[in-house]
Amino acid sequence: MIIIVGFWSLSLKDSLLKNSLMSGQPEEIDGVKTEIGSLVADLKNNLSGLQSKIKQLEKTEGVSTTTNQLNDLKEKIVEQQTQNWASYTNDDFGFTIKYPIILLPLIPPSSTEDVVIFQPIGTSTAVYKIKKFSSYNNLMNMRYLVNVWQKDEIFLAAFDYQESTTTQLMSNTIKSIENNL
Numbered sequence: 001m002i003i004i005v006g007f008w009s010l011s012l013k014d015s016l017l018k019n020s021l022m023s024g025q026p027e028e029i030d031g032v033k034t035e036i037g038s039l040v041a042d043l044k045n046n047l048s049g050l051q052s053k054i055k056q057l058e059k060t061e062g063v064s065t066t067t068n069q070l071n072d073l074k075e076k077i078v079e080q081q082t083q084n085w086a087s088y089t090n091d092d093f094g095f096t097i098k099y100p101i102i103l104l105p106l107i108p109p110s111s112t113e114d115v116v117i118f119q120p121i122g123t124s125t126a127v128y129k130i131k132k133f134s135s136y137n138n139l140m141n142m143r144y145l146v147n148v149w150q151k152d153e154i155f156l157a158a159f160d161y162q163e164s165t166t167t168q169l170m171s172n173t174i175k176s177i178e179n180n181l
Contacts, residue, residue, distance in 0.1 A: 074172070078169060078172040078173060081169055082098045082169055082173055084101075085098040085099055085100050085101065085173075086098065086099055086100075086101050087099075088105045088116060089177070090115060090116065090130075091177070093115060093132070093151050093154065093156055094151050094176055094177040095130075095149075095151070095156065095174060095175065095176055095177060096173075096174070096175050096177065097116075097130070097158075097170060097173055097174045097175075098169075098170065098173035099118055099128070099170055099173075100166055102120060102121060103118040103119065103120060103121070103127065103128070104118070104119055104120070104121050105117070105118055106118075106119065113131045113132055113133065114129055114130075114131050114132075115129075115130045115131060115132050115156065116129070116130050117129050118170070126161055127160075127161050127162040127164075127167055128158070128159065128160055128161065128162065128167050128170055129158070129159045129161070130156055130157070130158050130159075131156070131157050131159065132154050132155070132156055132157075133154070133155045133156075133157060134153070134154065134155070135155070136148070136150075136155050138155075139155060139157055142157070142159070144159040144160055144161050144163070145157055145158075145159055146158050146159065146160045146168075146171045147171050147174055149174075149176065151176075158170075158171055158174060
């Protein structure tokens, strides 16, 4: 409401400024400019106050409870959608991931940065990969990156090359063997 009134006021002041300019009265122009400046300052203060209130609301228990409920619901949906999928477990890097049976997990040689590659059976096109990196900096601005976690001194990263509902669900099933990621 404050923002709407603010924009309406700015529109009104703009109209007054145009009328003052047309009439050629400098004192009116200066007065309107001062009023516009004051109005803009008030709007900034109101916006700042609203941002503070939003931050306070985010810290309240109700918001965190709602967030927890949404996360629980998301987990249930993912579990339901992936209940008939196969699981791939990597003991060396301590994670599991579920995948649809239409995909084939391929384990490349350990000398590569790839940990596991998922591709549709009968093709050689990767739709999803998990790779290892020695530094988090190597991951900056990488295309298709959807998930990163650390195991000891190694960073593991999931890449979704298909960006489909199926591969998005895969990202939500990645779990650490010790605890959930």
